[in-house]
Amino acid sequence: MGKKTKLSLAMASLVLGTSLVGCDDGRSGAESAVKDLASAVSALDVGSVAFEGKDSASANEQLRNVFAALDPQKPAVQPGDLTLDGDNASAPLNYTWTFGDSEWKYAASAKFKKSGGEWLAVWDPATLVPGLADSEILSKGSQSPPRADILGAGDVPLVTYRPVVDVGIDKPQLGAADPAAAASKLATLVGVDPAAYADQVKAAGPEAFVRAITLREEGRTVTNVQIAAVPGARAIPASVPLAPSRTFARPVLGAVGEATAEQIEASGGSLTAGDVTGLGGLQQQYDKQLRGTEALIIRAQRADLTREQIQAAATDPRRTLFEVAPAPGTPLKTTLDQRLQALAETTLADVGPASAIVALRPSSGAVLAAASGPGSNGYNTAMLGQYAPGSIFKMVDSLAMFRNGLTPDSKVACTPTLAVDGRTFKNSEGYPESSLGSVTLRDAFAHSCNTAFIAARDSVSQAQLEAAAMAMGLAVEAPTLGAEAFLGSVPGEAAGTEHAASMIGQGKVLLSPLSAAMMAGSVAKGAPVAPQLVLNPDAGAPAAGTANGSTAPAAQPSATATGEAPASASGQPITAAEAASLSDMMRAVVTSGHAGFLSSVPGAPVGAKTGTAEFGNETPPKTHAWIVAVHGDLAVAVFVEDGGLGATTSGPLLKEFLTAAG
Known part of the structure; x- marks a missing residue:
């Protein structure tokens, strides 16, 4: 090959290379920034993301405050198609939140700006939820429908809602009485450990009602008069799913109560602390059928909004973002006589x-x-x-x-x-x-x-x-x-x-x-x-x-x-x-x-x-x-x-x- 030919090829390569560089308008860098942001928001941790207009630590703290009420759920976030305009870019972030059998899906726009050769995410709370203001957070409300009955032969209700009383110390009603002394007296009356219950009452906040025991209304021997004689003690009527007696088919049917730590961990987010669920037996095996679907409502509200302000407002100051209506459970039919x-x-x-x-x-x-x-x-x-x-x-x-x-x-x-x-x-x-x-x-x-x-x-x-x-x-x-x-x-x-x-x-x-x-x-x-x-x-x-x-x-x-x-x-x-x-x-x-x-x-x-x-x-x-x-x-x-x-x-x-x- 002659020198002239080699020179021509070298010039062609230089022209082609210059042309390829000229076609790189920054899209790959912007797309990478979008993917990084989507991945970080999915983990609810944007501490490693570079922002324009806000430092990463502050942005991370605000993100966690916005979504704190939805814990332990995290969103699955997928980036959409990028729109590029010089040193500015935008792309939708497609969110999917899963709450039991329900999914909340929405898209929010994320903006990016190129600065010093680096694409920075532009901080905006609306990137987390459309229309979210800088002063707002999310709240979650839920309410379980009545739990379905377990039926026996001939569809006779075996486990159904029966009247009970929650007996405990209502601390605001104590007045000048000693909390530990009142707790010990009530515990002795209803047959629970006085020392352990006294510790619970002392550890609870000043506005708390501390339950000592739940008693069936039918056949109870501890009277309201006896309970009222203890300073701060109350008997609050309620109803809970119960079998005909405390022991009736208990190993087979199971019971209903607050979810254990193990159940919460194994639930994949469908159970949280305080949720009522089946404990053992058929109640646990068929919990989903019996529990139904709880009502769920997610709202945006001012971070400083109090319960008293909500109750006093003529119209609810919160705006609803997502809502699931309750669906009652289906009774479980059994052959037990x-x-x-x-x-x-x-x-x-x-x-x-x-x-x-x-x-x-x-x-x-x-x-x-x-x-x-x-x-x-x-x-x-x-x-x-x-x-x-x-x-x-x-x-x-x-x-x-x-x-x-x-x-x-x-x-x-x-x-x-x-x-x-x-x-x-x-x-x-x-x-x-x-x-x-x-x-x-x-x-x-x-x-x-x-x-x-x-x-x-x-x-x-x-x-x-x-x-x-x-x-x-x-x-x-x-x-x-x-x-x-x-x-x-x-x-x-x-x-x-x-x-x-x-x-x-x-x-x-x-x-x-x-x-x-x-x-x-x-x-x-x-x-x-x-x-x-x-x-x-x-x-x-x-x-x-x-x-x-x-x-x-x-x-x-x-x-x-x-x-x-x-x-x-x-x-x-x-x-x-x-x-x-x-x-x-x-x-x-x-x-x-x-x-x-x-x-x-x-x-x-x-x-x-x-x-x-x-x-x-x-x-x-x-x-x-x-x-x-x-x-x-x-x-x-x-x-x-x-x-x-x-x-x-x-x-x-x-x-x-x-x-x-x-």
């Missing part, structure tokens, strides 16, 4: 250890009562308890044995003891000698012969035992339940002493009282029962969990609305003929076995199975007490932790419940 639930709780009232009574209707799967006794200390033993079922699991054994060709009249060997791999199994204390030897399966079942069922382990594999459990609705998903529950765990593999223990409902076999009632219900129905508690779960509510054990099978197809459980993935669901044979043997437990005390229960004949499950390492071992029964279209399970024998501990509780249930 108020009378039977209360009866179950009364039946367990004097039981010391953790305990439960579950009653369901086999024909539909409706859970009528799920009571956990006072010894459960608020835990949902009825639905979430995980315990070895003991001999009530012989119902599953028997189904597996039927499928291997046996009938209730088949002969089995009932020996006093049986050794398996060096471990000796025996029958319960007091086992009748007349039912030892070669006896019918019915007789072995009626008297709960452990050795006869353990001896069947060679012909009933662990996999067959698992399949029989699933055939009765155990350890499979229950899509229609609508609440968290443990529905059983039966290992598919076990050998030696573990397989032998499984045959008498021990080892790694676990049931809850709910799943035990389902097992009995499947006998009464002649098909597996799919339990149902919640009838109208909101489509947006969390999925109704079914907490199965780690050995439980994968989720099964959805149950039908008639309470029919899904077919087991491992085989055929229990048939009407198989259920009839089990029903025959359960009736024998009452007519000739050790549940004869149930023969006097009026109405339909009762069929039952008792269970005593050993646990722990003590000698002799402690035992859980179980009994399940069917009585017409009612299936019931009664459980007492560390309760001794099923027949002598849980049996009388079952009789009391069935007799009163009618």
Whole structure:
């Protein structure tokens, strides 16, 4: 290439480069400034943004004051298309604020000016909210609609607004009285900690009403006269969502109260301090359905505007920027029967250890009562308890044995003891000698012969035992339940002493009282029962969990609305003929076995199975007490932790419940 050619190319490159520089009118720098401002406002922190007309620290403080009432929400801010005019530029900032299910969207114009080769954002409060003046901030008002009821069978309100009184010290009414002394006196009267309440009253501001306790109006024994005798004390009428009694189905239904710190953190901004929400149980699981949508109003107002000035003004001095009308929640319909639930709780009232009574209707799967006794200390033993079922699991054994060709009249060997791999199994204390030897399966079942069922382990594999459990609705998903529950765990593999223990409902076999009632219900129905508690779960509510054990099978197809459980993935669901044979043997437990005390229960004949499950390492071992029964279209399970024998501990509780249930 010659020198002339090289010179021509160099000149062309210089001309082209000069042309490109001339086309850069500053747009890229301005666009970068717009993006930086949008990102900073999204974070509600413009401390790093260079402004024209205001220092960054002052601008940042004003921004935070403007939006302080919206905390903890932050906006999502997206920049729009830039308009460039020499050393001036502008672009819209598109804001999106999210409040629960509601979105507030608007666009505000941001201006920029080029100074000393740098693009600066021009400070203007209207960049934050259109039309916002320099002296203005935002305020947020909200009001929750009345919380929807939780309904029981027949749409009877279980949790509904009931009258209460908030009892506390109204500090402006104290006069010259000593706040601590008045607080201690009131606390003693209403039964709260005097020292802790006195500290609350002393720490509260001079205009505060400091609540000591909320009392149900119905049946309260502390009178208004007694309260008024304490300096500064008041009883303020109110109404709050409550069940029929303080303990009524509390572990199942949950409660309503101020959101906890953990709930607020997990809510993604939909809950803030002081918000009322569901606490545990169905109230928390279906909070969104029950709570509805609260009214929300966001206004612009002078920063120095007081509540008194607002109330005194002829017209509201604030201007509304965004408003959401309240939407009431939807009542949650359940199958709980108020009378039977209360009866179950009364039946367990004097039981010391953790305990439960579950009653369901086999024909539909409706859970009528799920009571956990006072010894459960608020835990949902009825639905979430995980315990070895003991001999009530012989119902599953028997189904597996039927499928291997046996009938209730088949002969089995009932020996006093049986050794398996060096471990000796025996029958319960007091086992009748007349039912030892070669006896019918019915007789072995009626008297709960452990050795006869353990001896069947060679012909009933662990996999067959698992399949029989699933055939009765155990350890499979229950899509229609609508609440968290443990529905059983039966290992598919076990050998030696573990397989032998499984045959008498021990080892790694676990049931809850709910799943035990389902097992009995499947006998009464002649098909597996799919339990149902919640009838109208909101489509947006969390999925109704079914907490199965780690050995439980994968989720099964959805149950039908008639309470029919899904077919087991491992085989055929229990048939009407198989259920009839089990029903025959359960009736024998009452007519000739050790549940004869149930023969006097009026109405339909009762069929039952008792269970005593050993646990722990003590000698002799402690035992859980179980009994399940069917009585017409009612299936019931009664459980007492560390309760001794099923027949002598849980049996009388079952009789009391069935007799009163009618």
